[in-house]
Amino acid sequence: METSAPLDANPGELALAPRPDHVPKDRVIDFDVYQSPPAGMCPQRMWFEMQANAKHPVMWTPRNGGHWIAMTPELTESVLSEWDTFSTKVVMVPREPMGETYSKYLPLPLDPPNHFEFRRILNGNLGAKSIARMTEDVEELTAALIESFRARGRCNFTTEFAEQLPVRIFMRVVDLPEEDLPKLKYLADQFTRPDGSITHPEVERQFSEYIGPVIRARRGKEGTDLITEMMNGKIFDRPITDEEAENMCIQVLIAGLDTVVNLLGFIFSYLATNADLRRKLASDPSLLEDAIPEFLRRFPLVSNAREVAKDTEFGGVKLKARDMIMGSTILVAMSEDSNDDALEFRLERPKRHFYIFGKGIHVCPGAPLARLELKIILREWLARIPEFRLVEGEGLSYLSGIVSAVSPFELEWDV
Numbered sequence: 051m052e053t054s055a056p057l058d059a060n061p062g063e064l065a066l067a068p069r070p071d072h073v074p075k076d077r078v079i080d081f082d083v084y085q086s087p088p089a090g091m092c093p094q095r096m097w098f099e100m101q102a103n104a105k106h107p108v109m110w111t112p113r114n115g116g117h118w119i120a121m122t123p124e125l126t127e128s129v130l131s132e133w134d135t136f137s138t139k140v141v142m143v144p145r146e147p148m149g150e151t152y153s154k155y156l157p158l159p160l161d162p163p164n165h166f167e168f169r170r171i172l173n174g175n176l177g178a179k180s181i182a183r184m185t186e187d188v189e190e191l192t193a194a195l196i197e198s199f200r201a202r203g204r205c206n207f208t209t210e211f212a213e214q215l216p217v218r219i220f221m222r223v224v225d226l227p228e229e230d231l232p233k234l235k236y237l238a239d240q241f242t243r244p245d246g247s248i249t250h251p252e253v254e255r256q257f258s259e260y261i262g263p264v265i266r267a268r269r270g271k272e273g274t275d276l277i278t279e280m281m282n283g284k285i286f287d288r289p290i291t292d293e294e295a296e297n298m299c300i301q302v303l304i305a306g307l308d309t310v311v312n313l314l315g316f317i318f319s320y321l322a323t324n325a326d327l328r329r330k331l332a333s334d335p336s337l338l339e340d341a342i343p344e345f346l347r348r349f350p351l352v353s354n355a356r357e358v359a360k361d362t363e364f365g366g367v368k369l370k371a372r373d374m375i376m377g378s379t380i381l382v383a384m385s386e387d388s389n390d391d392a393l394e395f396r397l398e399r400p401k402r403h404f405y406i407f408g409k410g411i412h413v414c415p416g417a418p419l420a421r422l423e424l425k426i427i428l429r430e431w432l433a434r435i436p437e438f439r440l441v442e443g444e445g446l447s448y449l450s451g452i453v454s455a456v457s458p459f460e461l462e463w464d465v
């Protein structure tokens with residue numbers, strides 16, 4: 051059963067899907083992944099509460115075309131990693147128009163063995179060894195950006211820092227000019243948290259219009275940036291086509307432009323409001339070794355979906371081929387089955403269960419870059435601005451979506 055949304059509809063405008071016959075009444079909840087949490091509640095708490103109140107391990111919501119949601123860490127893991135049952139052909143709700151449009155962007159919609167051929171190109175360029183070579187660049191950019199506003203005693207953390215740094219670093223990885231940043235960031239955001247300002251086909255058209263000439267100009271050229279390596283890469287011993295390269299570039303841009311920015315928002319807003327932790331980390335940077343995995347556990351942000359590939363019994367209910375099911379990385383870490391006192395930030399935990407970077411063959415190839423950035427940013431910021439707080443009177447508000455976020459916020463400090 052599907053909604054017949056017009057192609058240019060934005061998710062929030064979709065009508066509620068009628069409950070299909072195979073969805074039992076007691077499996078229905080009202081959950082809209084694009085609906086921001088109540089004032090002051092972070093998306094991780096929202097998932098925590100939804101899971102705590104779920105009556106069954108798999109629930110169904112009529113929002114966004116109607117889809118299932120895995121409610122336990124084990125089932126979420128299955129959804130994300132069992133690719134022959136839960137296909138990545140469509141990874142976003144609603145299926146139309148976003149999910150089906152997004153399914154062009156490689157390598158996410160591919161299964162083995164095709165997936166590996168494309169993934170190999172990314173693994174080489176974004177792998178730990180290549181990324182380690184960027185250390186000095188990242189350190190320099192980080193220090194320079196912090197120094198650009200330090201003496202002022204205040205900054206808009208989101209727009210002046212978090213949206214600048216990872217994105218500038220990323221623009222170096224792909225060797226694209228910094229002045230194109232605002233346009234690309236805007237387009238990437240429309241995939242993960244559409245704001246209704248532009249239709250989906252238009253986002254797609256603008257992305258393609260931008261990246262098409264760039265990739266064609268790099269084929270056969272020398273260079274170590276990701277796009278040139280992609281253009282010179284081989285898929286089963288044949289050259290990658292322009293169309294494939296374009297679709298892989300767009301995937302990397304969407305995945306790389308939004309995620310680190312938002313993770314930083316969660317971490318720094320938390321540090322601004324938790325003086326004990328902030329002081330501990332500033333006075334003993336070696337504690338970052340424990341703090342970083344705990345930040346990654348406490349602030350997962352991606353909630354992707356899958357298309358059910360075949361009729362399947364799952365979590366005590368029958369799923370039908372072509373149903374959509376969401377597997378949220380947030381839910382995994384926020385489950386009390388995975389982590390005691392899951393909402394608590396704890397420097398020391400005997401074990402942590404989380405996969406902010408996903409699970410299975412599609413696990414994030416950008417993870418080494420994200421980890422390097424996080425380590426350097428925390429170290430350089432705390433060394434330069436150890437004491438900081440939210441600007442007085444400013445409350446935090448959060449956005450939910452395929453990638454969750456903290457709304458822009460300002461920080462201040464004494465100079």
Ligand code: HEM
Binds near residue numbers: 313354355414420
């Ligand atoms: C904190 C930062 C990041 C987080 C939390 C994150 C999270 C994720 C997750 C959960 C997935 C799996 C999605 C799924 O299974 O449906 C994924 C895949 C992916 N990510 Fe990331 N990501 C981050 C940074 C990056 C960066 C910096 C890049 C690029 C430079 C990137 C590129 C990709 C790509 C291309 C895929 C698809 C991989 C495939 O299909 O094999 N990500 N990411």
